[in-house]
Amino acid sequence: AVVSTQSTGDLFSLLSRVKSGTGCTAVCSGAIFSTYQKNRVERVCERLGLVSIAPLWRAEQGPLLREMIESGFTIRIIKVASIGLNQRNLGKTADELWEHFTEISRKYGFNVCGEGGEYESLVTDCPLFSHRIVLEGVKQVCHSEDDIAPVWYETFGGVTLEEKEGVIGTSLGARADGS
Numbered sequence: 001a002v003v004s005t006q007s008t009g010d011l012f013s014l015l016s017r018v019k020s021g022t023g024c025t026a027v028c029s030g031a032i033f034s035t036y037q038k039n040r041v042e043r044v045c046e047r048l049g050l051v052s053i054a055p056l057w058r059a060e061q062g063p064l065l066r067e068m069i070e071s072g073f074t075i076r077i078i079k080v081a082s083i084g085l086n087q088r089n090l091g092k093t094a095d096e097l098w099e100h101f102t103e104i105s106r107k108y109g110f111n112v113c114g115e116g117g118e119y120e121s122l123v124t125d126c127p128l129f130s131h132r133i134v135l136e137g138v139k140q141v142c143h144s145e146d147d148i149a150p151v152w153y154e155t156f157g158g159v160t161l162e163e164k165e166g167v168i169g170t171s172l173g174a175r176a177d178g179s
Helices: 005-022 035-048 061-070 094-108
Strands: 026-028 051-053 074-081 119-125 131-136 139-144 151-155 158-163
Touching (some): 061 074, 061 094, 074 094
Antiparallel strands (some): 074 119, 139 151
């Protein structure tokens, strides 16, 4: 698939700043099933001389999302754009919506990981994080009041990092008990 440089401009700018500020040599993306998204990241990485890593590529999505939830990932829904989702789903976690996701997957072919653009998410905590991400000044915005698939998203005024109990001060978030 051809990916235009116009569609990758913001990503290029961001990763260019990250590379120059940190000296990183690779980018790990969460691409699971969207060839467009995977190609988009790969093209930007090629232009910047970075390695693109997509460890979740083509993983079975239901078990993958369930494993993330059971592993302690807090996955906040920050945008909805699909039949079966609406404003009430914003700000909830994938764990809270798991049964609903599986139900609308059966009914409508909904992609439980959101790989078809059904929703966007933000991981606010996981075992690798030494701090939780706390969103401040959250507002819900309606982009389209479509009767079948309304589009809503969250904006936020800022973020803070909240220290987690039992985490040794490493960037990998190692637990004090060694787990």
